[in-house]
Amino acid sequence: MKIGLIGLGGFGGNAKLKAWKKVCEEEKHDLYVCEANASRLNDVSDAHNIPFERRVLEYSELVRLVDAVDITTPAETHFEIADTALENNVHVFVEKPMTNSVMSAVLLSGRVEETGKVLQVGMHFRYNKLTDKLKEVMDNDLGELWQIEGRHIAGKRPRLDGGAILSCGIHFIDLILYLHESKVSSVLSVSRNVLNRPQKPDEDISYVHLNFEDNVLATVKSSVIDYATGLDAAVPGINANWDFMVSGSKGRAFVDYAAQKLFVDTGYHKKENDAWKWVPVERKEIQVQTENVYETELREFIKHIQNNELPRANVYSSGILVQEIIEAAYKSARNGQEVKI
Numbered sequence: 621m622k623i624g625l626i627g628l629g630g631f632g633g634n635a636k637l638k639a640w641k642k643v644c645e646e647e648k649h650d651l652y653v654c655e656a657n658a659s660r661l662n663d664v665s666d667a668h669n670i671p672f673e674r675r676v677l678e679y680s681e682l683v684r685l686v687d688a689v690d691i692t693t694p695a696e697t698h699f700e701i702a703d704t705a706l707e708n709n710v711h712v713f714v715e716k717p718m719t720n721s722v723m724s725a726v727l728l729s730g731r732v733e734e735t736g737k738v739l740q741v742g743m744h745f746r747y748n749k750l751t752d753k754l755k756e757v758m759d760n761d762l763g764e765l766w767q768i769e770g771r772h773i774a775g776k777r778p779r780l781d782g783g784a785i786l787s788c789g790i791h792f793i794d795l796i797l798y799l800h801e802s803k804v805s806s807v808l809s810v811s812r813n814v815l816n817r818p819q820k821p822d823e824d825i826s827y828v829h830l831n832f833e834d835n836v837l838a839t840v841k842s843s844v845i846d847y848a849t850g851l852d853a854a855v856p857g858i859n860a861n862w863d864f865m866v867s868g869s870k871g872r873a874f875v876d877y878a879a880q881k882l883f884v885d886t887g888y889h890k891k892e893n894d895a896w897k898w899v900p901v902e903r904k905e906i907q908v909q910t911e912n913v914y915e916t917e918l919r920e921f922i923k924h925i926q927n928n929e930l931p932r933a934n935v936y937s938s939g940i941l942v943q944e945i946i947e948a949a950y951k952s953a954r955n956g957q958e959v960k961i
C-alpha cells in the first residue's frame with residue numbers, strides 16, 4: 621500500500637513519523653509525507669531520510685497518489701482533509717479530535733458509509749495492551765462496576781487548536797466509552813481558563829463527570845497546568861500523567877499508562893458491629909508486555925483496511941459519541957448545570 625502522513629509538526633514529525641517508518645519498513649508499504657510548511661517538509665524529511673519524490677506540499681495532491689492517509693494536522697483541518705481523502709477513495713486515519721463539532725462528525729460518518737472506506741480515529745488507549753488486560757480484570761475480578769476516574773494531565777504548552785479536554789482528557793473520555801458500554805445519560809463539568817487564552821474552547825483545566833444510565837459514575841480531569849511525574853510518549857521533553865482508576869464491588873484497578881504499569885487490589889467492604897471495614901483479598905502488580913502504542917494502532921489500521929473491518933476506534937464511538945459528550949461538557953461548564961444527553 622501507499623500511505624501518506626499529513627502534518628509533520630510536534631507529533632507528526634516525531635513519534636508518528638517514527639512509528640510509520642517502522643511499520644512501513646516491516647510490512648513493505650511506501651511512506652509519503654505531506655506538510656504545508658515547505659521548510660518544515662524538507663527539514664523533517666531530510667532528518668528521516670524520506671526521498672524527494674515522496675514529499676508533498678498539498679494534501680489535495682497527496683490523496684491522488686496514495687491508498688491511505690494519516691491526518692496529524694491541527695484539529696480545525698481534520699474534517700476537510702478527511703472528507704477530501706474519502707471522496708478520493710482513500711482510507712483515513714485521523715488524529716483526535718476526529719472533527720471539532722458533532723455536525724461535522726455526523727457528515728463524515730455519512731461519507732464513510734457512502735465510500736465504504738475505513739476511518740480510524742487516533743484513540744490509541746483503545747489499542748494499548750494495558751487496556752486489554754484492564755478489560756480482562758474488570759470482567760473477571762472487580763465485580764459490579766461502580767466508578768471510573770481518569771487524570772490526563774501535563775505541564776505543557778497549551779495547544780492552539782483546543783483546550784485541555786481536546787488536548788488531553790478526550791483520550792480518557794473515549795477510553796471510558798470503550799470500557800463501559802452503557803449509555804451516558806448526563807454530563808456535568810467545570811473548567812477554568814487560568815491563562816486567559818483568547819481562543820475557544822479555552823479551558824486549561826477541566827473536570828468532566830459522566831453519569832451512566834446504569835448509575836456508574838465516571839470523571840475525567842484534563843489539565844495542561846499540573847505538576848506531572850511521568851513522561852509524555854508523544855511529545856519529547858514533556859511531563860505527563862495518564863492515570864486511570866476503576867472500582868467495583870470486589871476490588872479496584874489502577875493503570876499508570878505513562879509508566880506502563882497495572883495494579884489490582886481485590887477485596888470487599890463489609891459491615892461488622894455497626895462499622896464498615898475493607899476486607900483485603902489480594903494486592904498485586906500485573907505484568908503486561910507493552911508495545912509502542914503508536915505502532916500498534918497503525919498496524920491495526922492496516923489490518924482493518926485489509927479485512928474491511930470497523931476499527932475499534934471508529935467514526936461512531938470515537939468520533940460522534942465522544943464529540944457529543946465534549947459539546948455537553950462545554951455547555952455544562954458555561955451554564956453551571958448538568959446536561960442531559
Ligand SMILES: NC(=O)c1ccc[n+]([C@@H]2O[C@H](COP(=O)([O-])OP(=O)(O)OC[C@H]3O[C@@H](n4cnc5c(N)ncnc54)[C@H](O)[C@@H]3O)[C@@H](O)[C@H]2O)c1
Pocket residue numbers: 626627628629630631632633654655656657660677678679691692693694695697715716717742743744786787854
Ligand atoms: N494521539 C496523541 O497522543 C496525540 C498527541 C499529540 C498530538 N495529537 C494530535 O495530532 C494533531 C497534530 O498535533 P501536533 O502537536 O503535531 O500539531 P502541530 O501544530 O505541532 O503540527 C501540525 C502540523 O500540521 C501542518 N499542517 C497544518 N495544516 C496542514 C495542511 N492543510 N496540510 C499539510 N500540513 C498541514 C502544520 O504546518 C504543522 O507542521 C492534533 O490533532 C493533535 O490533537 C495527538
